[in-house]
Amino acid sequence: MSELKCVVVTPEQTELDVTVQSVTLPMFDGEMGILKGHSPLVGRLGYGVLRIQANGGPSQYFIEGGFVQVAADVVSVLTDRLIPMSEVTQESANSALKAALEMPTDQPDVALAREKAIHRARAMIRVVSP
Amino acid sequence: MANIRELDKRRKSVRNIRKITRTMELIATARFKKAMDRAAAANDYTERITAIVRDLASAGLEVSHPLLAERPSVRSATVLMLTSNRGLCGGYNGSVIRSALGRRKELKELSGDFNFEISGKRGISAMKFRDVKIDETYTHFEDQPAFEEVAKIADRLMDDFISGRLDRLDVAYTKFISSSKQEAVVETLLPFSQPEVETDAATGDGGSTSRQNYEFLPSAASILEEVVPASFRVKLFKCFLDAAVSEQIARMVAMKSATENAGEIIKQLSMTFNRARQAKITGEIMEIIGGVEALEK
Numbered sequence: 001m002s003e004l005k006c007v008v009v010t011p012e013q014t015e016l017d018v019t020v021q022s023v024t025l026p027m028f029d030g031e032m033g034i035l036k037g038h039s040p041l042v043g044r045l046g047y048g049v050l051r052i053q054a055n056g057g058p059s060q061y062f063i064e065g066g067f068v069q070v071a072a073d074v075v076s077v078l079t080d081r082l083i084p085m086s087e088v089t090q091e092s093a094n095s096a097l098k099a100a101l102e103m104p105t106d107q108p109d110v111a112l113a114r115e116k117a118i119h120r121a122r123a124m125i126r127v128v129s130p
Numbered sequence: 131m132a133n134i135r136e137l138d139k140r141r142k143s144v145r146n147i148r149k150i151t152r153t154m155e156l157i158a159t160a161r162f163k164k165a166m167d168r169a170a171a172a173n174d175y176t177e178r179i180t181a182i183v184r185d186l187a188s189a190g191l192e193v194s195h196p197l198l199a200e201r202p203s204v205r206s207a208t209v210l211m212l213t214s215n216r217g218l219c220g221g222y223n224g225s226v227i228r229s230a231l232g233r234r235k236e237l238k239e240l241s242g243d244f245n246f247e248i249s250g251k252r253g254i255s256a257m258k259f260r261d262v263k264i265d266e267t268y269t270h271f272e273d274q275p276a277f278e279e280v281a282k283i284a285d286r287l288m289d290d291f292i293s294g295r296l297d298r299l300d301v302a303y304t305k306f307i308s309s310s311k312q313e314a315v316v317e318t319l320l321p322f323s324q325p326e327v328e329t330d331a332a333t334g335d336g337g338s339t340s341r342q343n344y345e346f347l348p349s350a351a352s353i354l355e356e357v358v359p360a361s362f363r364v365k366l367f368k369c370f371l372d373a374a375v376s377e378q379i380a381r382m383v384a385m386k387s388a389t390e391n392a393g394e395i396i397k398q399l400s401m402t403f404n405r406a407r408q409a410k411i412t413g414e415i416m417e418i419i420g421g422v423e424a425l426e427k
Contacts, residue, residue: 009175011364013174040343041344041347042186042353043345043353067360071344078360081278112289113282113285
């Protein structure tokens with residue numbers, strides 16, 4: 001049987017295309033692990049950490065929503081942005097939340113973006129805090 | 131003769147211009163390759179999202195979403211025109227502007243409220259010159275548009291559409307068909323159409339291998355709710371990428387022919403210059419001979 005493959009694509013480019021042992025996905029309602037031979041699945045992702053256990057060792061990324069499709073031992077992750085966990089720090093997460101909270105609340109079109117930014121920043125803080 | 135000096139001066143200036151156009155051609159070539167790579171990289175996402183939509187459709191789900199809803203009457207319409215920030219790219223901006231203005235005229239008759247949004251300095255100045263009302267301008271899109279920036283515009287437009295402030299969105303841009311063919315087109319992006327679903331029906335009958343029983347988390351309907359906006363965003367992003375690639379090609383072609391034309395002019399000027407110089411020398415010899423003859427007499 002073939003290996004499990006993990007492909008992460010953003011609208012701008014294909015970020016990752018690796019053979020892995022397992023993938024842990026941040027779903028909209030919690031984490032989910034995927035191993036070889038998983039049944040076909042399409043799911044919604046939330047903000048959170050994508051953990052990849054590859055032959056070369058584990059790696060972690062912060063992803064911002066999107067979808068996942070699992071079929072024929074290929075895990076396709078479609079997300080807006082992929083950030084290596086090493087780039088997400090306590091300070092950057094806190095400043096992101098601060099910036100999000102400072103966005104104006106009186107304009108309806110900004111309100112949605114504000115909510116999204118807060119959501120994202122809170123998720124960042126959650127994943128970096130020990 | 132002053133004429134000779136003038137000819138030489140002109141030849142020099144044409145040579146300088148040729149140097150500039152050749153450099154611009156090379157820059158455009160390099161940028162085109164970069165933009166092309168980006169566009170190719172972006173294709174992957176589009177393909178995968180199409181695959182998800184296809185799987186959703188094959189799961190027997192009725193594809194319906196507020197973004198897909200056709201409006202019975204168009205009360206307010208928006209045209210988004212994608213032009214370049216810089217000139218010197220042949221007919222690139224001209225053809226986009228022409229097609230956008232054509233659609234604008236049609237939509238103005240159709241709907242009461244009309245908005246015109248323009249990306250690119252060239253389009254903005256062209257519309258100012260024509261005294262056309264502009265509602266929104268963007269000048270921060272260069273040869274590598276960022277998805278985040280495009281997504282912001284897409285989100286705003288989707289918001290307007292869903293809340294009913296907007297009934298139709300058309301995008302005028304240069305579609306990249308192949309590296310030798312680009313076309314200025316006007317496409318209707320909202321209400322959003324999903325041709326992928328129809329093509330799926332065609333391929334699905336042929337017994338496609340991707341037909342699997344998917345598990346949907348949390349549910350197919352909820353995924354659809356997210357997929358449709360995401361594919362709209364990507365589609366708009368694709369328009370920007372296409373426009374960027376086409377711009378570089380247009381500039382490349384324009385600068386190539388400019389360089390060739392400059393070479394031609396230099397050739398002609400050189401010929402006239404040599405002829406004039408020869409004529410001058412001949413004239414001087416005649417004068418000397420005439421002088422000698424006059425002395426001998």
